């Protein structure tokens with residue numbers, strides 16, 4: 001929408017179509033696009049809190065202090081110079097580890113920035129984008145902001161949780177012929193992944209669609225993925241988006257990278273950071289990626305946290321845990337109870353997220369954390385559930401050390 005030069009708002013507040021210059025209040029230039037109703041995406045409140053913060057999907061398993069040692073290899077000169085050949089330090093490392101070529105790599109400020117760049121490059125106003133809901137709300141925001149049309153292929157609810165349904169996806173791709181489809185794998189908030197063979201079959205069958213696979217939560221399940229080079233050569237319409245924020249526990253340095261076919265990358269030139277990303281960030285990223293032992297350790301810890309939580313929750317028939325490949329779990333509670341359980345957890349010292357995508361207030365997303373913490377989350381939920389029912393708390397089978405744990409103060413444990 002072009003601006004039409006409305007009058008000023010209250011003193012001191014910028015009005016939508018007017019700005020101040022040396023001659024007082026003036027209409028904005030007519031060419032400046034003013035998008036009515038478009039607000040910036042609101043990131044969740046992550047200010048430090050006395051609560052244990054299990055609502056942000058950050059990595060609670062890694063120890064990063066030693067990574068700062070990687071900066072000892074920098075000196076003042078490194079800070080006054082541009083990073084050598086832009087991103088080459090990190091790009092070479094990624095190519096080496098994942099079997100890609102530099103022409104197939106794009107590094108940006110996180111996967112969120114890459115998603116924005118891809119939607120900008122591939123979606124013109126009115127173009128269709130196929131989403132698989134429940135999905136990360138940011139996808140909807142980007143499509144809407146770009147003036148695209150988001151169409152839906154819902155996930156299927158099965159015994160083990162929400163899953164991609166290949167037949168449904170195939171039908172939706174044929175019906176909508178979208179420019180782009182965004183697939184979370186593992187998906188936020190449901191934790192499920194798309195089988196690489198299904199991805200490959202669908203991408204080959206629908207070559208006019210770009211398959212944007214958001215793999216931000218990749219790594220926690222410990223499962224191997226097909227080699228990047230092979231994926232790009234068999235299915236050039238697949239773009240893989242990865243991040244150092246979650247599995248690599250580097251959300252603070254803001255690095256995401258995309259692997260895409262060389263021809264696809266040509267449409268993304270505008271998104272390449274001209275002089276590269278920060279040399280400090282590259283150095284830390286390479287130190288983490290080169291540490292082979294890190295991956296096994298974190299995947300094992302995350303898996304055992306998920307298992308502990310599942311074991312404790314399992315005796316309560318009203319609770320259903322969705323299987324997850326990520327560092328969070330989606331818990332289905334009785335309808336109308338998710339917010340109350342979230343509030344109880346908050347009173348006990350821990351923040352988790354309600355995900356009300358079906359309007360029934362029955363989903364909680366809980367970030368996994370070391371076992372001593374996640375067990376306290378389970379206790380807190382079970383206590384709530386037992387208060388709501390006839391069942392006495394001790395009828396839950398808490399395991400061999402239950403007496404000791406039951407006496408523990410949740411706040412103390414959450415604070416660890």
Ligand SMILES: Cc1ncc(COP(=O)(O)O)c(C=O)c1O
Pocket residue numbers: 056057109110111112113136184187188214216242243244245251255256
């Ligand atoms: C599905 C998904 N993709 C991407 C991101 C953001 O990734 P990054 O930190 O790399 O921008 C998030 C953040 O929570 C997410 O949930």
